[in-house]
Amino acid sequence: MAFIRRVRTGSGATAVQIAEYAGGRQRIVKHLGSAHTDAELGLLLEQARSLLADPGQDALDLDVAPTPRVAELVSEPVAQGVLDPVPRPVRARRDEPGRVVSTDSRLLHETLATVFDSLGFNILDDPVFRDLVIARIVEPTSLLDTGRVLKDLGRTPASYATMKRTLSRAHAKTKPATTGGAKKGSSYRDQIATACFAHAATRGDISLILYDVTTLYFEAEKEDELRKVGYSKERRVDPQIVVGLLVDRRGFPLEIGCFEGNKAETLTLIPIVKQFQTRHGLADIVIVADAGMLAATNLRDLDEADLRFIVGSRVTKAPNDLESHFRWHGDAFTDAQVIDTITPRTGHKIENDPKQKAEPVWDPEHHPGSWRAVWAYSTKRAVRDNRTLTLQENKAKAVVAGEKAARTPRFVKTRNGAAELDEASLARARRLVGLKGYVTNIPATVMPAGEVIASYHALWQVEQSFRMSKTDLRARPMFHHTRDAIEAHLTIVFTALAVSREVQARTGLAIRNVVRQLRPLRSATIAINGTQQTFAPIIPEPQQAILDALEHA
Template sequence: MAWIRRVRTASGATAVQIAESVDGRRRIVRHVGSAHDGAELGLLMAQARQLLEGDAQGELDLGLSIPVPRAAMVPAPSAATLFDDPAGPVGRRAVVAAPQVLRTSSAVLYDALAGVYTDLGFDALGDEVFRDLVIARLVEPTSLLDADRVLADLGRVSASLSTRSRTLRRCQDGAYRDQIAKLCFQHARASADVSLCLYDVTTLHFEAADEDALRKVGYSKERRVDPQIIVGLLVDRGGFPLEIGCWEGNKAETHTIVPIIEAFAARHQINDLVVVADAGMLSAANLKALDEAGHTFIVGSKNAKAPIDLASHFRWHGDAFTDGQVIDTLTPKAGKNKGNDPALRAEPVWDPEQYPTSWRAVWSYSARRFARDNKTLTAQENRAKAAIEGNKPARTPRFVKTRTDGLVLDDAALARARRLAGLKGLVTNIPTTVLPASEVISSYADLWHVEQSFRMSKSDLRARPLFARRRDSIEAHLTIVFTALAIARTVQARTGLSLRRVLRQLRPLRSATIEANGTIRTLPPALGPDEHALLNDLGQTDPRH
């Protein structure tokens, strides 16, 4: 006859063993394990019962419901021999109900993201509901109503919908964005150089039919006619977010850069900031305002200005360029170029005192860019010819002129565009003695980081479409996206992986909450070498410890 016995060990645990009696003598058949609490005892008792029952002997099911007592930990005996059973007959016959899983969750993922949130200092806000909304936005962007489902999957008990709504109002009333921006600046300054910042804008549309004071129909790169807002994002050289702002949807992009730069400089008391932006920010008023505020800039120039800036080169060298060639010259602040004399072969060296009506212009030529530009121009030429032949497109393509006798190809404009293919111009107010042309070009090349941050906010964080209606809710939504973007960029920097890959690797790791022997306990998942390495990169420890 075999039975399950529980024995108190010297370490204070309860050992679960299978014993049998043969010819009146007792012996231990198998040591199942040692339990240190009720849940472990329940699991070991269930495992021992399965081993004891096996499949060698069937049971007659009489349909009787037998009460299952809870097995208790064996207390420390005063004196016990090897085969003494302190629990007595009841202990030998005690069985427990089979353990059952109550729920599973991706608690490892939540803890990892919450750890990054804390490392960035965002816990200084003291708002756990805001933190949960940010992490939910990172894991699975959804509506405010559906956020509780995402948080439940992460092992969190979500606050009520009304509490989440109050958190959005508190986000605005408590100036969370200002605090987050200061913490982001401190993090960026400690880990990188914030003297150079990258700026760009995008649009976020709304699923709404009517406009209001903020949501306006304006220029959309996607050619949408829905109300939208303009969002400007300022990041450091590595793409880490520093400032975010929003304006009316019909506001010109060029009117956004000065307000956000001034707010950033005033918040952090910066007097010598280098701002890098694309050609969309190029306007005489913007450059003048930044220069008068004491800031320096590197802004993309439009190719239409190349014939004026490179007049000397075209006169003395024609339209021939070599791969990697750089021409450091002048560009007029407004009107004609009075500083560059085409009669002189040498390009002038820009100096703010010698050329007060000009900015410095750096033009570079790339053979790869030439091939790409030429391919684009050929495609535009083909669309223009198709329109002339009668295939009416949705809008008039480039290089098409309208005459009294119909549409014709604008050969002069096409030839002029091909002549400038491969050129990229930059305008700056940084003298050559401070920043050589090669570094001006490399600084502008970092602008892709802000574009990547915008792509992350639109795709991974799904900042659009927006379903909020009131301005404070829209601003609170952007604050959550801004905070989530800071965490996402930190995760990417620490692991070298995209946020999507990190989520794909950590979210399937499920912690299980089980009920065994009347005790509820949460067991962490098993981790492989890749998961261990990923958590170490994120600064997290093994959840089993």
């Protein structure tokens, strides 16, 4: 039977060995090393206990977080093969004490890798791609600097050339290493999107899909076929691309698309939706988008594809849509009041008769030239709108009075070369404060007005996903030059966004918060007498709760 043996060495250290009795004599099976301090002795004894527990292993199991025990050193030298202390002269030479070789945050990497695999992304069978995604989540940086991040996560990073080849492979049409539902010839993004859809389908309702667009700019001076100067909400003049994103009602990403920087937002919706529909063979889904997608061709194409939609309506359409209401009830509204009516598909078709007091109930057969329109009034929104209008009015008055030089602001018109306040426009705007409109092709018998409004308000999820991609994942600015490299970068960001949203869903914490709490939990690699052992960190209770949530979700 094997046992742990401690003996005093000639140098004054305490040697730890594993021995056994054979033929009535002790036989040394393995010499583990010598310790000069109680802590070092505790580490060696812990290693010995682990080896006795599993004779087949030659190192500690890294998935276990052992707590090193402190043991007392043998006080007197012991003769070789004798357990009783026997005095021996102490040599002057001492072995080197234990040293910390390195520390790393491998626990964080292992945790994110577990989430990555649980989403089905391991179908790619590409550890380098996975590491690039995890590095993007932990500390977004350039490809050259990604190696440093991976080393801090306890990984041996691939070379820069290998990382570049991985990006090329991510955009190329490749045959997947495993079957897993992915199609031959599909790119990494195709396989990731398929896995995202499968995951979303098992976790919730995918009949409602949210869509929005954003722009990503480049640190570049010249335009090309993809990177072009276009409309920017931030009024940037850098070349940019337009990115469209489809998410489910929880904000989990399902599809991403890249367009030229000067492409109109309204022209991005149909290609993304058709790509998503074709990929998964879907028909009965509802597409939700903001008023920026409110284009007659968009709504017509969605309707002809038998897809249902909910799109925000511009307030300027309210006077026509609510003409009957204003005639019979004036411009007074109550908080949370909802008016279910119709809106013309184009300005040339009028089907709402203001002479009728009752609002028409939309029906595609009886109102072929209109869509269903739902208008809701909110007192809280009215207060906010009035505050905004007052600021705009004051600015307009200042410009008219010559107190402020600026481009012609709202509510300022020019007559005979002189600026004056556009009081009629201001009065119309005041009349419509608090109103928000929604256009849809879903009949009231299928979806009540309240559900239409609630579905549209879920758009904050896609907006949050865009904020995460821009801030937490730093998708911009981009430094890539070719379209393939840009598409590969978006694939990395898309995958990182999916992992981040899943981490947030499981823990209820923002991804930055999770990284901030888990990254300081560092494993230590310690060298003692020619051997190295890696020990997991002590995990406080709050961080353990995060790990449990991520592991068992």
